[in-house]
Amino acid sequence: MIAKLGGHLGVAVFGLISFVLVALAVIGINRLTGFNIFSFSFWVFIPAGALLTGVAAASGYYFASLFFHTRPTWFLLAQILIVTAAAQLVIYYGEYRSLVLDDGTMASDAIGFRDYLDTYLRSMHLRAGHGGHIDTGEVGDFGYWLAVIDFVGFVLGGLFVFFMLQTYPSCWKCSRYLRKISKTGQMFSDHDLFAKHYDSLFQHPVGSKPFADLMRANPKIRKPAVDTVMMGSELLGCAHCKTQLLTQKVQILGKKGWKDIPKLTRQVRLPDGVDLRQVVKPG
Ligand SMILES: [Zn+2]
Structure with a gap:
């Protein structure tokens, strides 16, 4: 108090x-x-x-x-x-x-x-x-x-x-503000490939190896072509109770630069004890 x-x-x-x-x-x-x-x-x-x-x-x-x-x-x-x-x-x-x-x-x-x-x-x-x-x-x-x-x-x-x-994202358990821990980006030249990745990612438990493998696949490339899909993942965490939140944002490369696709943005609360610091990091 x-x-x-x-x-x-x-x-x-x-x-x-x-x-x-x-x-x-x-x-x-x-x-x-x-x-x-x-x-x-x-x-x-x-x-x-x-x-x-x-x-x-x-x-x-x-x-x-x-x-x-x-x-x-x-x-x-x-x-x-x-x-x-x-x-x-x-x-x-x-x-x-x-x-x-x-x-x-x-x-x-x-x-x-x-x-x-x-x-x-x-x-x-x-x-x-x-x-x-x-x-x-x-x-x-x-x-x-x-x-x-x-x-x-x-x-x-x-x-x-x-x-x-x-x-501003905050901890759903102790209501403190979350701090940014790390982030990573993935790129997909093919829309179907991206859709498959996006839909299947959270079908695996977040702490599992298949989940980690999917997060590490399709790293960013230096010169993406037009129509490339980029998924940016950011890991946020509560400094007090160690709870983590994974946010993902999707962009498509148009002729004039990256365009946000807000309806594909998602925030996923990670279960207690799951630590994705080794998974969400620049490739
Ligand atoms: Zn907390």
């Missing part, structure tokens, strides 16, 4: 630190280069900069959760949302505090933050066209909507990180 609380506290601290670091980086880059990553967008309505900033800012929660083995809870989601809202204000405030007017005085000596923010949002310019050569002029009230769009982008970035944590 204490360890669990400690984990959640650790996640909260690391999450806050990453938010602060990202906010400082955005302010710093804006000050040095005049480029505002946070409000960078595609076609006005796609807040790419805010999305990326949100993901980067929430990454502290992600890595700390994996490190401390804390599952994503509603409490974590609430933290991400609150800190996100605060971070946007912090970014605006940081820009306000570091803005120097043309006559050399600090903007923060001349006007209050609320007036600054109002002017800032209303006087933003939209740029469109190739290389941004069409300037719409000052956006006025619409600037508030742009801030809302950025906020949504920021929150979506944070939500994305939360979702990644929720789907």
Whole structure:
């Protein structure tokens, strides 16, 4: 119980630190280069900069959760949302505090933050066209909507990180996150051969020699031809109870590169005591 609380506290601290670091980086880059990553967008309505900033800012929660083995809870989601809202204000405030007017005085000596923010949002310019050569002029009230769009982008970035944590494979016995142990790849030039392999593999007990032989057959080749099927196997394990999970992903080589076949992805929980480290390893 204490360890669990400690984990959640650790996640909260690391999450806050990453938010602060990202906010400082955005302010710093804006000050040095005049480029505002946070409000960078595609076609006005796609807040790419805010999305990326949100993901980067929430990454502290992600890595700390994996490190401390804390599952994503509603409490974590609430933290991400609150800190996100605060971070946007912090970014605006940081820009306000570091803005120097043309006559050399600090903007923060001349006007209050609320007036600054109002002017800032209303006087933003939209740029469109190739290389941004069409300037719409000052956006006025619409600037508030742009801030809302950025906020949504920021929150979506944070939500994305939360979702990644929720789907991260974890131990079904002790609910700790699984660690990647090893991986290997196999290639099949013939689709029928692949289908046979795919269907028959788990008909053998996972700890058996026929299973190991099938896993070692058809190693990767250097220059696969178009239509080659590749099966990537990854072994994950729980550091606590030694349980292992085998995941397999299938790709086909098209003219433009490898294409995932998601419906052939499978995850197989290995029985207690089975250790596939000697079987799932690069050939
Ligand atoms: Zn476990």
